[in-house]
Amino acid sequence: MFIQPWDAALDDAEWQTWIADGHDFGQLSVNGLPGQAPMVVPTHFTSDNSRLLIHLARPNPVWEAIEYDPNVTFTVIGDYAFVPGPWRAKPDTPPTDGVPTSYYAAVRFTCRAHIVDAPEAKAELLRRQLAHFQPNGDHALVAVDQPPYGRMLSGIRGLRLDVTEVRAKFKYDDNKPAEHRTTVADRLTARGQALDVPTAGQQRRRLDRTGDWKP
Structure with a gap:
């Protein structure tokens, strides 16, 4: 993932907070077996x-590809929007001369994958996941010898991905003047399509922290 200096995470806390703020769905990318294309699994x-x-x-x-090569990546992407060219045109140029771009946040984890197959280890993995996704505890007990999960454990395999590197990117035109970024954020909010509003929120958050970008 190519990262311009002005698109880089300001610190580890920035991407960690972004992940913790509900960005818990991504894509597992696995090297393919010899002669095969890489595999991508959303989860x-x-x-x-x-x-x-x-x-x-x-x-x-x-699974066969992971067993062959356990070096994998996991990528999370969010808060993205298409920014049309006229919004980015310089003040002294025709609006149609503006160059469009994409705004987005992305975190890429490089990992070493470990397959979890032991029933109790899988049950513990599910307990940890349910504690995150259903923190109110409104689910049955996850136990290897009790329904409903006990009889279902044989149908899944777990993955523990040990993270070896993290690269985070927040692409929101931080190299542009503050006035330009504020205007684009306002236009995104007014357009209000898909992820426009959270994208504008990310742009304003970065602007509040950085002001005008300096190399």
């Missing part, structure tokens, strides 16, 4: 210190 995940925890169905074809 929810939870984090556990320097590890990511996920589970997938046992019939998923990704």
